[in-house]
Amino acid sequence: EIIQALLKFRNERDWEQFHNPKDLALAINVEAGELLELFLWKKAKEANVEKVKEELFHFLQKPYISGVTFSGGDPLFMSNRLDVRNLAQEIKIKFPEKTIWMYTGYLYEKIMAEPVLEYVDVLVDGPYIQELRDTMLHWKGSSNQRVIDVQKTRNEGEIILWDKDK
Numbered sequence: 001e002i003i004q005a006l007l008k009f010r011n012e013r014d015w016e017q018f019h020n021p022k023d024l025a026l027a028i029n030v031e032a033g034e035l036l037e038l039f040l041w042k043k044a045k046e047a048n049v050e051k052v053k054e055e056l057f058h059f060l061q062k063p064y065i066s067g068v069t070f071s072g073g074d075p076l077f078m079s080n081r082l083d084v085r086n087l088a089q090e091i092k093i094k095f096p097e098k099t100i101w102m103y104t105g106y107l108y109e110k111i112m113a114e115p116v117l118e119y120v121d122v123l124v125d126g127p128y129i130q131e132l133r134d135t136m137l138h139w140k141g142s143s144n145q146r147v148i149d150v151q152k153t154r155n156e157g158e159i160i161l162w163d164k165d166k
Contacts, residue, residue, distance in 0.1 A: 028065075031062070034055060035052065035055045053090070056068075056091075057091075057094060060091065061095075065098070066099055068088075068100050069100075069103070070084055070088070070100070070120075071101075071103035074103075074104055074105050075102055076104045076106055076111055076116070081114065081116065084116055085114075085116035088100055088119035088120065089116075089118075089119050092119045099122065101120070101121065101122045101123075101124070102122070102124070103124045104123065104124070104125055105125075105126065105128075106125060106126075107125050107126055108159065111125075112154075117154070120150045121150060122147060122148065122149060122150060123147075123150050124140050124146070125146050126142075126144050126145040127142075127144070127145075128142050129142045129144055130142070138164075139162075146159065146161060147162045148162060149163070
């Protein structure tokens with residue numbers, strides 16, 4: 001039903017000609033560039049947080065953006081947790097259909113009580129370990145990491161791995 005609505009939207013605007021991997025990749029790159037421009041030549045603390053959120057929320061309105069991924073450094077480093085939780089909460093309120101992924105070096109069992117997990121759909125937990133690197137793995141870099149369906153895990157009370165086909 002959603003796919004049909006998106007196709008109708010696209011076809012009414014004669015956009016099908018532009019829906020190919022090359023043009024979609026370029027569009028996403030341009031959008032990301034606009035967001036990165038807010039940090040250009042600035043220290044992270046000098047960035048206008050409200051402008052960054054405005055740009056992020058603008059991108060999330062795009063039908064080809066399926067969600068947000070928190071990664072890099074570690075979004076659950078102690079000094080990041082409150083800001084990440086607040087942003088994840090705001091994203092879920094404004095865009096409940098978008099998914100939120102998070103990568104962290106912490107194990108789920110150590111962070112399961114963190115309030116931010118209320119808003120996270122998929123968590124890739126555990127540190128990346130070079131010796132366990134496997135390029136055939138989906139969504140994770142080393143075999144010790146898990147791709148966890150957070151909401152099912154919270155509901156069931158046991159680790160439920162994410163399955164993209166369900």
